[in-house]
Amino acid sequence: MLTVATGLFWYGACSAVLSGSAKTRTATGVREAFVTSQLADALSIIDLASMKSVAEVKISGRPAGIAVAPGGKHAYVTSPESKELIIIDTARRAIVRRLQVGRGPLGIAYSPKDNRVWIADWYDHKILVRDGDTGETLGEVAVGKSPSGVAVTPDGRYVLSADRDSNSVSIIDASTLKVTGTVTAGGHPFGITIDDTGTRAYTANVTSNDVSVIDIAAQKLTSTVQVGSRPYGVALAQDRAFVTNQAAGTVSVIDLASLGVIATIPVGSYPEGIAASTDQRFVYVACWDDNTLQRIDAKTLEVTATASTAEGPRAFGQFLQ
Amino acid sequence: MVRRFAFLAALLALVPLPVSAHGPSRQKVIEIIEINAPADKVWAVVSNYKDMTWHPDIAKSEAMDGYEPEKTKRTLTFKTGGVVTDKVMAYTPETKYFSFMTDEVDLKTMPVSGYSSYFTLTDMGGKTKVEWKGAFYRGYVNNDPPPELSDAAAIAAVTAYQKRGLEALKAKIEAAP
Numbered sequence: 001m002l003t004v005a006t007g008l009f010w011y012g013a014c015s016a017v018l019s020g021s022a023k024t025r026t027a028t029g030v031r032e033a034f035v036t037s038q039l040a041d042a043l044s045i046i047d048l049a050s051m052k053s054v055a056e057v058k059i060s061g062r063p064a065g066i067a068v069a070p071g072g073k074h075a076y077v078t079s080p081e082s083k084e085l086i087i088i089d090t091a092r093r094a095i096v097r098r099l100q101v102g103r104g105p106l107g108i109a110y111s112p113k114d115n116r117v118w119i120a121d122w123y124d125h126k127i128l129v130r131d132g133d134t135g136e137t138l139g140e141v142a143v144g145k146s147p148s149g150v151a152v153t154p155d156g157r158y159v160l161s162a163d164r165d166s167n168s169v170s171i172i173d174a175s176t177l178k179v180t181g182t183v184t185a186g187g188h189p190f191g192i193t194i195d196d197t198g199t200r201a202y203t204a205n206v207t208s209n210d211v212s213v214i215d216i217a218a219q220k221l222t223s224t225v226q227v228g229s230r231p232y233g234v235a236l237a238q239d240r241a242f243v244t245n246q247a248a249g250t251v252s253v254i255d256l257a258s259l260g261v262i263a264t265i266p267v268g269s270y271p272e273g274i275a276a277s278t279d280q281r282f283v284y285v286a287c288w289d290d291n292t293l294q295r296i297d298a299k300t301l302e303v304t305a306t307a308s309t310a311e312g313p314r315a316f317g318q319f320l321q
Numbered sequence: 322m323v324r325r326f327a328f329l330a331a332l333l334a335l336v337p338l339p340v341s342a343h344g345p346s347r348q349k350v351i352e353i354i355e356i357n358a359p360a361d362k363v364w365a366v367v368s369n370y371k372d373m374t375w376h377p378d379i380a381k382s383e384a385m386d387g388y389e390p391e392k393t394k395r396t397l398t399f400k401t402g403g404v405v406t407d408k409v410m411a412y413t414p415e416t417k418y419f420s421f422m423t424d425e426v427d428l429k430t431m432p433v434s435g436y437s438s439y440f441t442l443t444d445m446g447g448k449t450k451v452e453w454k455g456a457f458y459r460g461y462v463n464n465d466p467p468p469e470l471s472d473a474a475a476i477a478a479v480t481a482y483q484k485r486g487l488e489a490l491k492a493k494i495e496a497a498p
Contacts, residue, residue, distance in 0.1 A: 038346050062346040081346060083464070104464050123464055229390065229410065247410055247422070247437070269439075270456065289349060289456065312349070 029278030030320040033293055034075045034090075035286050036063040036273075039312030043077060045093060046293050048277075048284070048320075051307040055093045059086055065108035066317040067117065070278055074132060075321070076117050078105035085119060087135055090321060099135040102128055107149040107192075108317055111174065113156030120147035120161055127161050127172060139177045143170040149191040149233070149316070153198035158216060162189035162203045169203060169212070171219055181219035185212035191233030191274075191316070193241075195256075202241055204231035211243055211252075213259065223259050227252035233316065235283050237276035237298040242283045244271035251285060253301055263301045268292050273315025286315035347435075348476055350455045352483040356491045360417060360444040363451060363494055367440050368419045370409060373397060375493050376486040388412035394424070403430025410437060417442035431482065432460035433475045438483075453487055455479045 032054075033046040043063060045055040061082025068075040068090065075088040078101075085105060087097040104122035111118065115132035120143075127147060129139040144163025152159050152174070159172040162185065169189060171181040186205030189212060194201045200222075201214040209231060213223040228245025231252070235242045240262070241254040251271060253263040268287025276283045276298065283296040291313060295305040356363050366375055370393065373382045377400075384395035393409040404427050411420040422437040436457035443450040457479060461470035468474065 039348070064346070080464070247420075288347070289454070312347070 035313045035315045037310035040310035042310040044309040046307045051305040066319045067108045067110040068321040109150045111152040120150045151192045151194045162192040186210045193234040202234040232272045233274045235274040235276040237280035244274045286313040350479045354487040360449040363449040377489045403427035428460045433457040453483045
């Protein structure tokens with residue numbers, strides 16, 4: 001999963017280029033959500049200004065993982081059942097390539113620095129590296145068991161995978177494709193997100209109901225924060241971490257300075273994928289059971305809008321562009 | 322002896338690990354029924370974690386005391402002889418909302434894993450709408466499942482299980498004095 005932080009960095013780096021684009025951006029810096037609606041075999045594209053679904057791209061194979069960079073020309077989707085990487089043209093809203101990748105592609109991240117795609121293979125315990133345009137194989141890295149979420153540091157130097165069944169995080173050197181460190185996390189880390197300075201990573205730990213805070217440079221677990229039942233993903237905005245708690249139907253809000261939980265926001269049923277707008281005003285949450293995408297005001301911590309999606313939205317990854 | 326051990330090792334390698342399953346795609350099934358009885362009366366039956374024998378498939382129901390999420394556990398013995406264990410996930414009498422989730426499932430009894438049930442009761446003015454929502458994975462947690470442990474098999478089994486349960490619940494409550 002490309003981190004929210006990476007998205008921030010990237011947008012900042014290329015905003016001058018984008019300002020000439022014919023497409024109007026909202027004040028939030030992101031325009032659309034690309035939501036993998038797994039049970040519908042579809043990608044729901046939600047306009048964030050109107051909070052309405054504006055397009056649906058049919059994708060077979062139970063799409064789950066998503067990576068799209070603000071301003072990026074492609075969205076990258078994994079379909080675990082058909083074992084495919086699907087490359088989508090974000091402007092044309094059309095599939096441009098479908099490629100067989102491994103045995104169980106799930107989490108996915110895009111690195112705009114070098115146009116590479118990083119795919120977690122749940123069954124083969126590897127991170128697969130693919131070219132962002134052609135999808136061709138560039139390498140692979142053996143990691144812990146059942147890697148789920150994957151994230152790239154904003155400078156593109158490191159890739160981190162949440163290795164669910166090893167209860168750990170692998171830190172991969174993106175240039176040598178070697179694991180440089182393994183950090184113990186909580187029980188079954190699933191989603192992983194890196195901050196905009198590339199300092200800390202946060203994992204949502206499904207079975208221990210907590211979030212691991214990892215110092216990337218030191219390759220150490222620095223803190224553990226208890227959240228709600230069955231946490232899934234983490235987004236960062238306003239010096240806060242927003243964590244989806246699937247079974248509780250809530251989002252826990254952690255103050256990043258004190259690492260205390262400052263609020264628990266009721267959202268739709270089975271909240272899963274979560275991502276923040278580039279200006280950090282809003283956090284968007286896909287609610288798998290309700291077939292909705294909800295918008296949380298990152299300052300007031302209230303749900304301020306709800307959009308309908310196709311059946312079973314997961315949006316596992318950085319899904320805003 | 323060595324040969325026997327090798328056989329055992331090979332056999333063990335085939336058994337899926339009893340992890341909290343997360344196959345690629347979670348499924349959902351929603352069944353709804355209207356019961357001609359007040360919500361309090363329906364709630365008393367549905368929320369009794371110690372006794373789920375109102376479901377016609379279940380022969381025996383044994384639970385710990387209380388309703389502590391993820392701590393209070395139960396063992397259900399089915400009429401087929403199969404055993405399913407589960408635990409409380411949420412219990413809110415104020416809103417008449419109750420949820421539990423399986424730990425260990427006999428796959429011959431029910432070809433699912435990580436099966437969560439959510440009961441929501443709505444007062445319809447003397448009548449009660451009962452919604453039973455199931456969220457679950459198929460029984461085979463790896464890729465390329467055999468047909469009897471596929472998504473389709475899991476959906477069919479859960480749909481039938483929830484339907485039978487709600488129909489029996491309605492019959493039991495409406496027949497009660």
